[in-house]
Amino acid sequence: MQTRPRVVLLGKQGAGKGTQAVRLADHYSIAHLSTGDLFRAQAKQGTAFGLEAKRYMDGGDLVPDEIVFGVIEECLAPGGQLSDGFVLDGFPRTRAQAEELERVLGDRPIDVVVHIDVPREVVVERLSARRVCVKNSGHIYSVAKPPSQGWVCDTCGGDVIQREDDTPEAINKRLDTYERDTRPIREFYASSGRPLVTIDGLGDTDEVFARICSAIDATL
Ligand SMILES: [Zn+2]
Numbered sequence: 001m002q003t004r005p006r007v008v009l010l011g012k013q014g015a016g017k018g019t020q021a022v023r024l025a026d027h028y029s030i031a032h033l034s035t036g037d038l039f040r041a042q043a044k045q046g047t048a049f050g051l052e053a054k055r056y057m058d059g060g061d062l063v064p065d066e067i068v069f070g071v072i073e074e075c076l077a078p079g080g081q082l083s084d085g086f087v088l089d090g091f092p093r094t095r096a097q098a099e100e101l102e103r104v105l106g107d108r109p110i111d112v113v114v115h116i117d118v119p120r121e122v123v124v125e126r127l128s129a130r131r132v133c134v135k136n137s138g139h140i141y142s143v144a145k146p147p148s149q150g151w152v153c154d155t156c157g158g159d160v161i162q163r164e165d166d167t168p169e170a171i172n173k174r175l176d177t178y179e180r181d182t183r184p185i186r187e188f189y190a191s192s193g194r195p196l197v198t199i200d201g202l203g204d205t206d207e208v209f210a211r212i213c214s215a216i217d218a219t220l
Helices: 017-028 035-045 048-058 065-076 095-105 120-128 168-191 205-219
Strands: 006-011 031-033 086-089 112-117 130-133 140-142 196-200
Touching: 006 017, 006 168, 017 031, 017 086, 017 205, 031 035, 035 048, 035 065, 048 065, 065 095, 095 168, 112 168, 112 205, 120 130, 120 168, 168 196, 196 205
Parallel strands: 006 086, 006 112, 031 086, 112 196
Antiparallel strands: 130 140
């Protein structure tokens, strides 16, 4: 029986992580979860940590690590969303979170860490061209791929705008923070013996997806 992989996806904002995570989830029949999704799902079920996390998110605050891990532990329980394989997208964000994640995963740790590498100038260009639906941040367009009827979301009818923090200056600032926080995560996984693969994130999404799958398959 093939086990379903537990995958951490790393990559700059704009590297195509979200798109690839959705495809990986489908391909390997695993859960695709960003921490925001986890929090919302647990809050819906009314779990203690889920509701606590939701309070922080509703207030626009960062959810503290002990609550993040409370939610993750709830989801790792048998039958929970993380009880089998999964792809984590946008988490862990810091080395401390990576270490704590390793601890809560116990005897079934992360199988592979995939780093989608895209040069900074490419993601700055991509993100500056990005336009987002005000009603659902998952509805994403770009200057090159606008909605079909003016700047109105094809999916939900929300206005499609350029977010204030999608200026090159703001993007570069976020990328600095990302790089500062992420290098230690890669170092941690490398030093703890987890397979860590860097994928060339340039090219069309099918090509990048094929590269990621062959890298994951090689580790299973
Ligand atoms: Zn929309």
